[in-house]
Amino acid sequence: MTIEFAEEERMLLDLVEKFVENELMPLEKAVMEREAAGGPHALTEEEEAPLLAKCKELGLWALDAPEEVGGANLPTPVMLAIEEKLKSTITPFIFPPDSPNLHMLMAVASPEQKIKYMQPYAQGEAKSCIAISEPGAGGDPAQMKTRAIREGDEWVINGRKIWVSNVPNADFIILMAVTDPDLGARGGITAFIVEKGTPGFIIEREIPMLGGARTYELIMDNLRLKDSQILGEVGQGFAPMQKRLTVRRLQMGAMCVGMAQRALKMMCEHTQQRETFGTKLSDRQAIQWWVADAATKIHATRLMVMDAAEKQDRGEDVRTVASMIKVFATDMATEVLDNAMQSFGAMGMAREMPFALMTQRLRLMRIYEGPTEVHRMVIARRTLKEYS
Helix, strand or coil, X not given: CCCCCCHHHHHHHHHHHHHHHHHHHHHHHXXXXXXXXXXXXXXXXXXXXXXXXXXHHHCCCCCCXXXXXXXXXXXXXXXHHXXXXXXXXXXXXXXXXXXXHHHHHHHHCCHHHHHHHHHHHHCCCCCEEEEXXXXXXXXXXXXXXXXXXXXXXXXXXXXXXXXXXCCCCCCEEEEEEECXXXXXXXXXEEEXXXXXXXXXXXXXXXXXXXXXXXXXXXXXEEEEEXXXXXXXXXXXXHHHHHHHHHHHHHHHHHHHHHHHHHHHHHHHHHHCCCEECCEEHHHCHHHHHHHHHHHHHHHHHHHHHHHHHHHHHCCCCCHHHHHHHHHHHHHHHXXXXXXXXXHCHHHXXXXXXXXXXXXXXXXXXXXXXXXXXXXXHHHHHHHHHHCX
């Protein structure tokens, strides 16, 4: 396949590239210093506010949101090309809103919910997160135990969630709960929208993660919600949740390409300048093979991502391909980053270089949205079924 973008799309991608170079790259030093000192891998309000204002000014907002809520409704290949460019820097920033939750809302939100939640979310006036994993149900969300029981005209929810990102900043949370234990993932899991400050919703603790990331453990203690807070239909929450996860997994492929491309560029520039024992590093076969393997695998990953993006826009089922991308892309980027760090010698280990944060973020990516081993199991199971 070939990757071709329309002229307007190419102009947009050029604009994004300039935004990354002019607005995000200059913030890397402050971000790295903050994380190295034990702080979060995040921007301060003073750093983020002018970036958001610049996005508004440039029209880099609600890019894949539907037109009826003020979005540009861009195709998936363009969105993933944008994601690739954004992840060439370790400055943590996205053009609002975050796509996975947006697509879950687009798929199943009621007309009232689209006005109340999706519209402000798409316009950057609200933030959200999703709570799926539990202490005993991480890689297999079908085993979740958080229970929603109907009492009169309300749903009473009790349980515990863990590894949830962005909780303190979220205006609403998509909460997955079991409404019929006998049916489980086949009709027994329901998605709810929980607004910030709802009684019974408790942030139990913050959990520091690798690379300055922060996740949270949550407790639902007799959390009471009306039917209007059900996202989609009762018992039918698993499928839209999987759709949301697929969106993120495709994004992760683009993220890995962005990080690996940055590492390859830095490795090529450095090894053509650095000499050891009278020879440039770039003239050594070991380095040349690292460069060749990196260029080849980055190209292959980008093709996988774009192929899946086009298929998704055609309405095809890309769940298996998304699993392949998550496994292949994270392995690829991990290898490229490791070789790039090695080529820099001791400087590659320094926290004043972007490699440290990138490698730690990559390590996290092998776990969230489904561990690598689970995805390999799913790929094998579906492939065996295809040829049974």
